[in-house]
Amino acid sequence: MLVSILRPLIAIPAVLWATTTLTFLVLRLVPGDAVDVLAANMPDPHQQAAVRAAWGLSRPLWAQYGSFMGGLLHGDLGVSLTSGVPVSTLLLGRFPATVELAVIAMLLTAALGIGLGVVAAAARNTWLDYACRGLALLGFAVPWFWFALMLIVLFAVQLHWAPVSGRLSAQIDFHPITNFYLIDTVLTGNWAAFGDALHHLALPALALGLTGAGFLARTVRAMMLEALRQDYVRTARAKGLRRNAVVMRHALRNALLPVVTLLGLQFGSLLGGALIVESIFAWPGVAKLLVDAVFARDYPVVQGGVILVATLFVLANAASDILAASIDPRIRAER
Amino acid sequence: MSAAAPDVHLATTRRLTSRRSRVELTRLFQRHTAGVVGGALCLVITLVTVLAPWVRPYDPVAADTLHLLQPPSLPHPLGTDELGRDLLSRVLVGGRPTLFASFCAVVLATVAGLLIGTVAGYARGLVDTVLMRLMDILLSFPFILLALVLVAALGAGVPTLIVAIAVTQVPLFARLCRAVAMSIAATEYVDAARAIGVGHRRILWRHMLPNMVGPVIVQAATTMGLAIGLVAAFNFLGLGIQPPTPDWGDMVSDGRTYIFTAPYLAFFPGMAITITVIALSFLADGLRDMLDPTMR
Numbered sequence: 204m205l206v207s208i209l210r211p212l213i214a215i216p217a218v219l220w221a222t223t224t225l226t227f228l229v230l231r232l233v234p235g236d237a238v239d240v241l242a243a244n245m246p247d248p249h250q251q252a253a254v255r256a257a258w259g260l261s262r263p264l265w266a267q268y269g270s271f272m273g274g275l276l277h278g279d280l281g282v283s284l285t286s287g288v289p290v291s292t293l294l295l296g297r298f299p300a301t302v303e304l305a306v307i308a309m310l311l312t313a314a315l316g317i318g319l320g321v322v323a324a325a326a327r328n329t330w331l332d333y334a335c336r337g338l339a340l341l342g343f344a345v346p347w348f349w350f351a352l353m354l355i356v357l358f359a360v361q362l363h364w365a366p367v368s369g370r371l372s373a374q375i376d377f378h379p380i381t382n383f384y385l386i387d388t389v390l391t392g393n394w395a396a397f398g399d400a401l402h403h404l405a406l407p408a409l410a411l412g413l414t415g416a417g418f419l420a421r422t423v424r425a426m427m428l429e430a431l432r433q434d435y436v437r438t439a440r441a442k443g444l445r446r447n448a449v450v451m452r453h454a455l456r457n458a459l460l461p462v463v464t465l466l467g468l469q470f471g472s473l474l475g476g477a478l479i480v481e482s483i484f485a486w487p488g489v490a491k492l493l494v495d496a497v498f499a500r501d502y503p504v505v506q507g508g509v510i511l512v513a514t515l516f517v518l519a520n521a522a523s524d525i526l527a528a529s530i531d532p533r534i535r536a537e538r
Numbered sequence: 539m540s541a542a543a544p545d546v547h548l549a550t551t552r553r554l555t556s557r558r559s560r561v562e563l564t565r566l567f568q569r570h571t572a573g574v575v576g577g578a579l580c581l582v583i584t585l586v587t588v589l590a591p592w593v594r595p596y597d598p599v600a601a602d603t604l605h606l607l608q609p610p611s612l613p614h615p616l617g618t619d620e621l622g623r624d625l626l627s628r629v630l631v632g633g634r635p636t637l638f639a640s641f642c643a644v645v646l647a648t649v650a651g652l653l654i655g656t657v658a659g660y661a662r663g664l665v666d667t668v669l670m671r672l673m674d675i676l677l678s679f680p681f682i683l684l685a686l687v688l689v690a691a692l693g694a695g696v697p698t699l700i701v702a703i704a705v706t707q708v709p710l711f712a713r714l715c716r717a718v719a720m721s722i723a724a725t726e727y728v729d730a731a732r733a734i735g736v737g738h739r740r741i742l743w744r745h746m747l748p749n750m751v752g753p754v755i756v757q758a759a760t761t762m763g764l765a766i767g768l769v770a771a772f773n774f775l776g777l778g779i780q781p782p783t784p785d786w787g788d789m790v791s792d793g794r795t796y797i798f799t800a801p802y803l804a805f806f807p808g809m810a811i812t813i814t815v816i817a818l819s820f821l822a823d824g825l826r827d828m829l830d831p832t833m834r
Contacts, residue, residue, distance in 0.1 A: 218675075218678050222675065222678050225675055225676075229688065229691050230687070230690070341812070341816075343815075343819065344763070344812050344816045345808075345812050345815075346771060346787075346812070347767075348771055348775075348787075348790060348791075349770075349774075349790050349804065349808030349811065352790065352797060352804050352808070353805070356797055356801045356804075356805075471681075472682075474680050475681055475683050478683065478686060479682070479774070479775065483794075494686070496690075497689065497690040497777065500690070505687070509679075512680065512683055513678065513680075513683065516678065516679070516683075517678055
């Protein structure tokens with residue numbers, strides 16, 4: 204048991220080192236650097252050289268890499284070129300918004316994906332199955348950005364059920380502590396703000412969650428059909444257990460194991476989708492910061508943001524591996 | 539009898555084969571309805587996209603100040619945009635950049651993945667380990683994030699976008715090809731070929747590659763749907779194609795400005811993407827059933 208928990212954890216530092224190094228190299232090996240971007244405002248070559256020296260860009264690559272990694276270990280990600288604020292400060296301020304959105308979207312993905320998949324498998328080849336599969340296919344085929352816009356058109360513009368953008372209404376009196384609005388509002392007992400925050404979360408989380416749910420539902424359905432074919436399901440039915448009990452207790456439990464691993468991977472595509480969904484809903488998270496930084500060619504921010512998001516993804520994958528191993532004795536035995 | 543018989547026989551065979559092919563086609567359709575419908579839809583979309591400059595009713599970039607932001611009507615079935623440009627013509631032409639870039643990205647990813655995966659699976663040992671660890675590193679980034687880093691590094695534009703999206707998909711092709719290559723390399727006919735002294739290159743070309751076509755085509759069809767979504771997303775963000783060339787992703791982005799007054803501007807190009815991806819998904823599933831019975 205201990206080994207199966209430790210194994211994914213041991214791999215984490217290696218993977219993190221690899222992803223940060225790759226990010227560093229990709230952003231460094233292309234022609235041009237941050238000073239070239241600012242060159243329009245700095246026509247004097249001597250001045251350019253001075254800034255390069257001050258930022259350490261004239262040093263050899265390995266030396267830059269050394270100080271980059273050294274800084275990274277101390278939590279120092281450099282300074283934003285456009286605002287002059289330390290990148291770590293920028294990221295930490297926006298990190299809670301992204302995590303909050305991603306977690307709620309993930310819950311939606313899991314609930315909808317598993318629900319649709321189980322219903323489709325249990326009602327195999329009936330109209331209900333086809334309806335669920337059709338929905339799953341739509342979720343999988345509809346582009347994120349378009350789906351997000353259509354949600355705005357339907358629920359915000361036509362029905363006025365939800366706000367168009369942002370995290371909180373301006374008139375709400377609320378002072379964030381940790382910046383996780385849902386947690387802060389509960390801790391301070393500010394239920395009006397809690398409801399408002401949830402209200403603002405609804406559409407972006409739906410936009411992010413539904414797309415992943417389509418993919419998940421397909422897998423869950425396939426896994427459920429596989430599980431329902433097994434001998435123990437027939438035995439359970441033969442001894443007189445009700446159909447629903449067999450589906451939920453015997454088949455679902457066994458079908459869900461691969462789904463746990465899949466959820467970890469799904470979290471990655473969800474973080475990727477956040478890049479687009481946050482932009483559309485003006486959600487003040489890391490992803491929006493990252494996209495804006497790409498446009499401004501603010502490389503330290505791009506670098507820091509990419510490293511942060513990739514780290515989240517790696518950790519989520521490790522967590523799902525550990526979870527899978529702790530649920531399934533077969534995975535433990537394999538190792 | 540001696541002279542006529544072979545001719546008669548030949549004619550009968552020919553008639554039989556033509557009937558059989560018709561029967562087989564019907565059976566193909568019955569067994570893989572979704573796949574055939576998806577394939578036909580893909581064919582139609584491809585044809586319309588390729589022929590768009592000739593079949594479009596209006597000039598997609600010509601402004602018409604007398605007909606601004608008109609909702610769908612008979613002369614303009616999908617309406618007109620803020621410059622009076624016909625939306626149907628723009629949707630028809632707008633598929634070209636998206637589908638072209640996605641297609642290039644998939645071809646690039648397929649070729650690179652095939653090369654890396656086959657070499658890794660055939661050579662094994664250190665080469666295999668190094669190549670596959672590299673692929674694992676690429677896989678430890680979410681797709682969109684990796685593509686975004688590459689676009690950030692190389693600068694926005696269509697060629698960059700093609701490379702960036704191809705890079706995100708190479709690991710999946712490489713893994714697939716490696717697995718297939720390993721199983722083929724272990725077969726007796728490869729052993730036999732090696733035993734009679736056939737060189738590595740010839741074994742790769744004559745024995746491995748033809749047997750990998752099936753799974754690779756299935757993977758390519760699946761990836762194409764994904765690539766379209768990614769290309770459209772980057773064009774939507776403004777990191778791909780530059781205006782005024784009409785493009786689906788870019789058109790949805792433009793439609794954002796008029797989302798309150800003319801939501802159809804964003805609706806139709808997005809529908810076009812969705813329908814294309816659904817058609818591709820049906821095609822990919824059908825191909826999987828036909829070509830790759832192990833992955834069902």
